[in-house]
Amino acid sequence: MDLRTRKEYTAVVKERYWKARSKKEKSLILDEYCANTGQARKYAIRKLGSREEPDSGPRRRRPAVYDGQVTAALARTWEIFDYPCGQRLKPLLESQTERLRQFGELPISDEVAGKLRRMSAATIDRKLKHQKEVLHLQWSRGGHKPSLALKHQIAIRLTSWDTAKVGYVEADLVFHCGASTLGQHICTVSATEISSGWWEGEPILGKSQDQCFWALREIRSRCPFDWAGLDCDNGQEFINDILYKYCAREKLEFTRSRPGHKNDNAYIEEKNWTHVRKVLGYLRYDTPAEAVIIRDLYRNELRLYKNFFQPVMKLASKERIGGRIKRKYGRPLTPYQRLIESQQLSMEAEQRLTAAYLSLNPAALKRAMDAKVNSLLTAYQTKSRTSGADPHRKLEPRTVTSFMIEKATVGLPS
Numbered sequence: 126m127d128l129r130t131r132k133e134y135t136a137v138v139k140e141r142y143w144k145a146r147s148k149k150e151k152s153l154i155l156d157e158y159c160a161n162t163g164q165a166r167k168y169a170i171r172k173l174g175s176r177e178e179p180d181s182g183p184r185r186r187r188p189a190v191y192d193g194q195v196t197a198a199l200a201r202t203w204e205i206f207d208y209p210c211g212q213r214l215k216p217l218l219e220s221q222t223e224r225l226r227q228f229g230e231l232p233i234s235d236e237v238a239g240k241l242r243r244m245s246a247a248t249i250d251r252k253l254k255h256q257k258e259v260l261h262l263q264w265s266r267g268g269h270k271p272s273l274a275l276k277h278q279i280a281i282r283l284t285s286w287d288t289a290k291v292g293y294v295e296a297d298l299v300f301h302c303g304a305s306t307l308g309q310h311i312c313t314v315s316a317t318e319i320s321s322g323w324w325e326g327e328p329i330l331g332k333s334q335d336q337c338f339w340a341l342r343e344i345r346s347r348c349p350f351d352w353a354g355l356d357c358d359n360g361q362e363f364i365n366d367i368l369y370k371y372c373a374r375e376k377l378e379f380t381r382s383r384p385g386h387k388n389d390n391a392y393i394e395e396k397n398w399t400h401v402r403k404v405l406g407y408l409r410y411d412t413p414a415e416a417v418i419i420r421d422l423y424r425n426e427l428r429l430y431k432n433f434f435q436p437v438m439k440l441a442s443k444e445r446i447g448g449r450i451k452r453k454y455g456r457p458l459t460p461y462q463r464l465i466e467s468q469q470l471s472m473e474a475e476q477r478l479t480a481a482y483l484s485l486n487p488a489a490l491k492r493a494m495d496a497k498v499n500s501l502l503t504a505y506q507t508k509s510r511t512s513g514a515d516p517h518r519k520l521e522p523r524t525v526t527s528f529m530i531e532k533a534t535v536g537l538p539s
Contacts (some may be wrong), residue, residue: 211253299397324460334365
């Protein structure tokens, strides 16, 4: 039974159904209709019991009163007044339409202006439904989580670094929060150059995007080489518009690691331990006085001592023999020596590095480092009102307090 035949049959059966005098007669008609059409009984009851004519034809639609010009003018007015709802926008349309036309903001005809003033609140909301959906999509993508959109523009570094070229930098953020990340605390922006192992650090109070960007610019200004690229993890302190536009403007290759793969940043993770944790430990530092001490240490003794007098061994080859892996390392060299041997620095940069190296006393640097670390520990003990704390003991989160007070005493070599 095709659709046209079914409609004709339904019209005949519906007339019989309405003329039936008893419930039993209607039941027999329903049995016949369901057997011939295969429709469910409840659906047949609703269809035959309705008073609408089956062949009423398509409904007539009223001609549209508000065309595209009116909708465009409405959307422009809605944007000007900061996206109010229909009930708030209606009085504005009545009172401000002519004012906007006088200022040249709404180049519309008198007819369109009259339609805007007569539009009801319900019609306003209905006409702006599509614009609201588009605006909500833009806000959800670009306003609340900008890093999610940027992740599609920043490439993931899947290949190994070219360790022969100087200028590629890995960066990371190290928390000095103790046993709890609650509240504001000091963080270290740590950066290392891949080829030479040159390291720089800068403390910031908090982890905002602006402070992290400022710290990276400070670190770059102290490096004796030109940056060619920057690689970081997926934290929003790095994946943001500020740093992305800066790298594009400075023509730096900006890449990121895979989410959840810390070993992608193995170079900087190693420096986070040897240059930050082994020196400052795991205590909570969260005051401006502590930040001043750490900044002084990073900008002077620590960077000079590590970069000029701490040799680093680099893997030369790796061979698997049965179930064992045999590794061969090159001769230990300091980052300063690797930069000089690379022959990729300018003559002026090499001369400045050599002059700085000849003027430095590693023993004096070590004594100054120890003195500043002791000053930092004293500032921590004064803040926390405790006489002893072990900065090298990794704190386990046992409570939600802002920092832990440790009982063990610390003694640094004199």
